[in-house]
Amino acid sequence: MTTADIIAFTSRSVLSHRLRSSLTALGIAIGVAAVVLLTSLGEGLNQFLLQEFSQIGTNSIAINPGRPGTFGVSTGVINTVRPLTIEDGEALARLPQIKAWTPIRAGVADLEGNRRQRTTSVMGVGPGAPIFFGMNTALGKFLPPDDPQSPRPFVVLGSKVRQDMYGDSNPLGERMRIGGSRFQVIGVMESRGNLLGFDLDDLVFIPAARALELFNTRGLMEIDVQHYGNYPADEVVAAVKRLLIARHGHEDFSIVTQQQVMDTMDSVLDVLKFAVAALGSISLLVGGVGIFTIMTIAVRERRPEIGLLRAIGSTRRHVQELFLAESIVLASLGGFIGLVVGAGGALLLGVAVPALPVTISIPYLLGALALAIIIGLVAGVLPAHRAAALEPLEALRAE
Amino acid sequence: MPGLIRLEKICRDFQVGDQTVHALRDLDLLIEAGEYVSIMGPSGSGKSTLLNVLGLLDSPTSGRYWLNDRDVSVLSDDEVAATRQSEVGFVFQFFHLIPRMTALENVELPLTLAGVARGERAQRAALILDQMGLSDRAHHRPDQLSGGQRQRVAIGRAMVMKPKLLLADEPTGNLDTESGDEVIEIIEKFNVEGLTVIVVTHDPALGKRARRHLLMVDGRIAQDDCG
């Protein structure tokens, strides 16, 4: 029998039980669709975060006080005997590799202005901060490059804070009190939305030195630096380390490059995607059980046919191939339908819920299809073997 | 109005492709309670079709049918089923026993369907099996019984609901002469006790044993003699 004949024969028998075949294929289709849909969500999340993070300045390095803590966040961020200072940042900025930098000291304070009051997150930063936050001003300008030790008391508002305190009127030039001290509004940031649950619109930026004063502390929570792209990150990290050890006499800080953050996130998301794919595959497994059952039934029902085939000269091998082919056809049919439905569903979901990042992951898509076919193969082996093992006379006598 | 069965201008057409087969043509028939009727005729003449209509398994394309003075052409699906259950017993050429059930369970089946309690059911079924001479086979499955024994189980099943009418479609068609005779004797015994019996057969000897002989040809009753 040629391959074409086998295909013709099997499609005939698949088509002769249309409802049964479609139900069998449906089992596989549901599994494949689930895998495709779930991994599309995972991949979408991955892409979304990647994009968010790549906006936050490439080639950036974060330096925190204290050694890396057990839970990722160093306790040194809160208090340390040897804090990171603005002077440290200035020294880092003088390194030839460094293109931009910002100190960071965050806190919460009361704002008063335009006869309104509000409690808001306050970010003490430097003029270079927008690169690292991936934000731009919508109105006015960002903090000017004053002397980092004694900057003028300017404040740049997040879009939500501006809405709440000034509505649609122009806040530029307005004076406001932050934690009792006087500041002048010189800019408003464009809306940026949430990043990992942190509302980037509900905050204000003031010069870091002013924030240290406000919160009555000397230590920064973080210094971010951006280096020129033509220096390898390792070399920059080494230079930063050398400089800070020279200044502190001691390695009492931790350094994380943006690449490291993204790599970690990537591997976490890879695990996540694999996990959801595995979860979806449970359905695929059940679909496989379905193919096995239906093929077993088919072999039993078609004993006379098998007997006839053998009587007119088919070999056991032929019979085996026929049933195996049928099982694979069913699985691939289901796999293909599942693929179309899953991918279509993912796209629809992306359109219907724009907040939900959806990206179809081609490797997982092909993987799901391949898995479906393999399942068809495995599920078909035993029934096909049974068919082949039937004695022709016995098979003919059945019925 | 007298008569257990009264047919008036019964037609049964089958549509096969674009061709209409007239299996029964304008058939009139009156059968009294307690009669013993045989139906004979060439293959394809409509004997089985008539029997199915009589047993309410099939409904005529046109015409009217009174069973026990009730116009059954107007009954609902469930009413028809209920009538079959209580008033009609069937015996088929191919027995139609349920293979995974024992002889006793097969006989019990109509009682089970009717919701009769377990104890009473077993008792009634065992009694019937005893009448069939099959008490020692009660717990055998059909594939462990001979053809004659199987047909006797089927008769037991038909009779367990004490119907008024027994319809048998070539009940001996699949049996050797000896077991065929056994089966017919059992049926005749029930007839003597008042059961109306209608038997379709190809066996002239068997047909002669009935008191009334119908000959069917081409969907019509060609001959009806009571001799």
Next chain:
Amino acid sequence: MRIADQGWMATTAILRYPLRTAMMLIATAIGVSAVLMLTSLGEGARAFVTGEFKSLGTNLLVVLPGKIETSGGGLPGAMGGSPRDLTLDDAIAIARGQHVARVAPVIPGAATISYRNRERDIDVLGTSAAFASIRGVKAAAGQFLPETELDRAMPVCVIGETLRSELFDDANALGKWVRVGDRRFRIIGVMQDAGTVATINIDEALFIPIGSAQQLFNTQGIFRLLVETKSEAVMDAARRELIRTVEARHFGNDDITVVTQDAVLSTFNTIFNALSAALGGIAAISLIVAGTLIMNVMLVAVSQRTQEIGLMKALGARRKQIISLFLLESALLSLFGAMVGVAVGQLAIAGLNAAYPSVAFRAPAWAVIAAVTTALASGLIFGIMPARRAASLDPVEALSGR
């Protein structure tokens, strides 16, 4: 027809094809056990995390400086500063409250500790004697921080077990002087092994009096104030009283945030329950697949048992009876499958528990109920079509096997 009889008929029909039946049971069982196992993972994680918190007592209020009003801006408030500190004097005033049993202010930080030529970067926790009982930790040797006025700085410290062995090997640490930052402290206690309690690794930490921590880190503000109330019943009263106290001291400003264990716990509960539900939901998709299999096999059964159905009709079976016979058959299949699945799932969960004794994996009751109901519903829904098909067979044709 009686229910028992229907059940018996359906069962005999099911037992007639053992392989086919086994496969349908396996299909359903895979789905149900997957739901159970996955939800038990979520539940285990939830129990583990909330257990960590619960062990810290239910009559605990945590006071943070600064008021957090907005949902998104929580992070800097928790980590950074606030213009008006929560001071030790505030803590002392709060401790005087009538519903307050004891308070433990906390100032965490990082510092370098050295003993002779050994040096380590460590987490330092400035706190008071009450910390030990509030957080449920104790000293294995010597004592925890002494009971004194809160604002008194003393050059004493208590170290974690890991830290002790790293600095002193097997030598006795009690009474030794260590250097922390630019100050010297005498070791008066070594903590019992406790692992991580509320995100602090006790074994690697160094405890010093709160007053000393203020000097060491040159800060006035308290990072957290742990307040233990006299009982769980007075939590609300204590909270109101506490806010009034602070308001009075901060010139009418209640610029603090009070967090209860309950609030934190319920947040965790919500998150982990959602996780369990999502995992269970994904696994439950496979129950639909199992349903399609049941439907398929029931369709096969209907066509194989055509003559039997015809006979039943000849014997007077009603349409409803035939429908319920076949529906019952699919329901039984999915019910048995679900039961097998529950058994297998529970077995696997028992295995998980044996492998990881520290986490209590347990399929929540709602998951068991939901899995079994979904399996049953799926069997029934997918059973409808075959059953209707059986009921609408024409008896004459069915009998003749046409």
